[in-house]
Amino acid sequence: MTESENRDYNEFIKGIWRDNPVFVQVLGMCPMLAVTNSAINAIAMGGATLFVLVGSSFLVAAFKKWIPKQVRISCFIIIIATFVTIADYTLLALVPVVHKELGAFIPLIVANCMILGRQEAFASKNTVRLAVMDALGMSTGFVIALFTLGAVREILGAGSLFGIDLFGAAWEPWVIMILPPGGFLTLGLILLVFNWMTQRKQMFMEKVAEAQRSDS
Amino acid sequence: MKQRDPELLLQHAPFLRQGMTTPTAMGDVLIALTPATLAGLWYFGISAVLVIGASIAGAVLTEIAFIGTERRGESLLDGSGLLTGLLLGLTLPPGLPMWMAFLGGVIALGLGKVIWGGLGNNLFNPALVGRAFLLATFPIAMTTWTTPDEAFWTFRATNFDIPFTYTEVDGITAATPLGLMKFEQQVMPLSNLFMGSTSGSLGETSGLLLILGGIYLYIRRDLDWRVPVSILLTVLVFSATLGLFDSERFPTPLFSVFSGGLLLGAIYMATDPVTSPTTPTGTWIFGIGIGLLVVLIRVFGGMPEGVMYAILLMNAATPLIDRFTQPRVFGHMRGDND
Amino acid sequence: MTEIITSDKPAADQDPHPARLIVTLALAGLISGVAIVGIFEATFTTIAENKARELRAAVFKVLPGVSQMQKLAYLDGQVVPLPPDASPEKTIYAGYGEGGKFIGYAIPGEGPGFQDTIKLLYGYKPADRKVVGMEILESRETPGLGDKIYKDAVFVGNFADLPIDPVIEVVKKGRRDSDNQVDAITGATISSRAVVRIINETNVIWLDKLPATGSEPVMPAGSDEVAHD
Structure with a gap:
């Protein structure tokens, strides 16, 4: 692997685990809590966000030299809003049922701070290639987080996954899981597990380091 | 640097100690709840044992599982988990599947107490957290009330539903007095409410026994009398005021006090020392707030009963109330902050 | 410039x-x-x-049996096929069977539910003075409870053959003793009542505006469009 490929890989992979936009940065909470009541909604939302983020990062990185810093935020927002509108109309035309479920949350992608954050913190300072890798990694991390939440909530709240019945008619759905409180509960518990795992890993690494020190 | 059992015990004043500790206080509450629990058993038979047993098991097992080897393990012996389980059990309908009651106990302890850092740190009453979760999660099972007049050994089939399933009951359900009032404009005779022979959750049926337990707690000084008194007075006065406008539509003051979970909530849940204010003024505000909310939710809200949400909402306001009602330190001027 | x-000066701080x-x-x-x-x-x-x-x-x-439809509006004191240039606030739909035979009206209605506005469409046959079908178009009722107003086939079935006189009533499940009554959904009384109330209120708005039986607007031959949206 050459050095530049290695760099690409690093920018991509960091968004999935180490800097995951949801589990680590705790960004994009509005769509995270609002539209994850089923796996399919979560995937659609994640897909729309991926499209917007990758598109915006590409354009911002490509035009960064021509955007004066005084109006950069306005320019980013114009670019993001354009992609959001395109995503909105495309979803409405192709999958009207999903669009109806997601409702106002598609236009609200424009206010997702993860997207503006990536433009300001990364795309406007890096090459097109790295910006796109970063955007791909971040939005994949976002999709994974949305899907995890959506799947847990749909399985418990409706006894199904992607609309396919998992447990038969006798299953008593946990109604709270598809209501807003269920989003908060599930997200809180997932963050708990995530932090616990990170902590365990850190403690393990420290132990290994100590053992190596005492060996030498 | 945890140091336990120090050889030299250093203490500051006061050196005179009262015998009251967490375990004795919890024990007193358990004793005070015994008559009402027995009444639940009397009216609902074996189902009461199953539901309350399952919720206690859920609460206590969760406490054991989470608290583990930490120093906080001591709180297992103080009976607070047992009490949480019992209080939760008393707010559940008799026909609830045992697995739901068990899950409620797990949530009450896990989300209501352990996650906040154990007894004394929780913002909300754990038993009510468990009940709120169950009500939002299984709305049908939690509002299906069976009649109390079956023989003691009649098993309610839904108690034995396999975990994660529920069979809906048709026909043999009976609305609670508050449900009847709200949806069918029928008023239950007061004597039934007082003695407890109405449908409802396990512990909210007999007003008489709940009040007796409250008096016992007051005599044992485990309970701040201001809380139940302010809640009940507010409900009485507010209901009477509403009654002046339209006595047909609004329930009578006494009906309001004796129906539903008001007595159970006012005497045993709102008085939880952890989640209620510490200052006398604050306690009055807290009680009046609960009373107002109960009547508002019952009369103008979509649900027939509102005691649980009223208490949880005022629990959330407790830190704020405490902050605004701190007494002036002796020797300081009014408005003198430090 | x-x-x-x-x-x-250096470009950076300029x-x-x-x-x-x-x-x-x-x-x-x-x-x-x-x-x-x-x-x-x-x-x-x-x-x-x-x-x-x-x-x-x-x-x-x-509207079972319908194969063609057209949009109607209440203009100048009568219900007429919607002219191309008009955009009235409230419209209804007339449904026709094979050969352009008039069957009934599909009337949209909306009103407050338990959580949010419920929007629905119901089929009405003026000849029988009956509601013959009901479909919820939009609602945010509680999943598992209130959403039974469209997920519960038994509840929706209540509206398949429902006389509207004097008014439609909601009764507790199992207490139905008259044709114009609807069985409420157990645990979702408020949502059930909301649906019936919306239909009753919409009836009040439309029924006396509809043309007399036999003189309904005729389906224009050859067109089968929901024109002029």
Whole structure:
């Protein structure tokens, strides 16, 4: 692997685990809590966000030299809003049922701070290639987080996954899981597990380091 | 640097100690709840044992599982988990599947107490957290009330539903007095409410026994009398005021006090020392707030009963109330902050 | 202009001329506008078709036996086929069977539910004075409880053959003793009542405006469009 490929890989992979936009940065909470009541909604939302983020990062990185810093935020927002509108109309035309479920949350992608954050913190300072890798990694991390939440909530709240019945008619759905409180509960518990795992890993690494020190 | 059992015990004043500790206080509450629990058993038979047993098991097992080897393990012996389980059990309908009651106990302890850092740190009453979760999660099972007049050994089939399933009951359900009032404009005779022979959750049926337990707690000084008194007075006065406008539509003051979970909530849940204010003024505000909310939710809200949400909402306001009602330190001027 | 100024000092700590900022923003806005108009034009037909198809499906569902429909509006004191240039607030749909035979009206109604506004469409046969079908178009009722107003086939079935006189009533499940009554959903009394109340209220608005039986608007031959949206 050459050095530049290695760099690409690093920018991509960091968004999935180490800097995951949801589990680590705790960004994009509005769509995270609002539209994850089923796996399919979560995937659609994640897909729309991926499209917007990758598109915006590409354009911002490509035009960064021509955007004066005084109006950069306005320019980013114009670019993001354009992609959001395109995503909105495309979803409405192709999958009207999903669009109806997601409702106002598609236009609200424009206010997702993860997207503006990536433009300001990364795309406007890096090459097109790295910006796109970063955007791909971040939005994949976002999709994974949305899907995890959506799947847990749909399985418990409706006894199904992607609309396919998992447990038969006798299953008593946990109604709270598809209501807003269920989003908060599930997200809180997932963050708990995530932090616990990170902590365990850190403690393990420290132990290994100590053992190596005492060996030498 | 945890140091336990120090050889030299250093203490500051006061050196005179009262015998009251967490375990004795919890024990007193358990004793005070015994008559009402027995009444639940009397009216609902074996189902009461199953539901309350399952919720206690859920609460206590969760406490054991989470608290583990930490120093906080001591709180297992103080009976607070047992009490949480019992209080939760008393707010559940008799026909609830045992697995739901068990899950409620797990949530009450896990989300209501352990996650906040154990007894004394929780913002909300754990038993009510468990009940709120169950009500939002299984709305049908939690509002299906069976009649109390079956023989003691009649098993309610839904108690034995396999975990994660529920069979809906048709026909043999009976609305609670508050449900009847709200949806069918029928008023239950007061004597039934007082003695407890109405449908409802396990512990909210007999007003008489709940009040007796409250008096016992007051005599044992485990309970701040201001809380139940302010809640009940507010409900009485507010209901009477509403009654002046339209006595047909609004329930009578006494009906309001004796129906539903008001007595159970006012005497045993709102008085939880952890989640209620510490200052006398604050306690009055807290009680009046609960009373107002109960009547508002019952009369103008979509649900027939509102005691649980009223208490949880005022629990959330407790830190704020405490902050605004701190007494002036002796020797300081009014408005003198430090 | 810009170049003269920037040549004096290092570019980094120098403000660009305001004109440059305006031009950049204007350009960005222009490109964005073109892109949005493009996507709107590209998807417009599909979106309109989807909407029309959804509406047709709903109308055909609440009026069994219907194969053609047209939009009606209340104009100048009578219910007439919607003229192309008018855009009244409230419209209803007339459904026709094979050969253009009039069957009934599909009437949209809306009102407050337990959580949010419920929008529904119901089929009404003036000849029998009966509701013959009901479809919820939009609602945010509690999943598992209130959403049974469209998920529970038994509840929806209540509206398949329901006389509207004197008014439709809601009764507790199992207590039905008259044709104009609807069984409420256990645990979702408020949502059930909301649906019935919406239908009753919409009836009050429309029923005395509808033309007498036998003189309903005629389906224009050859057209089968939900025209002029």
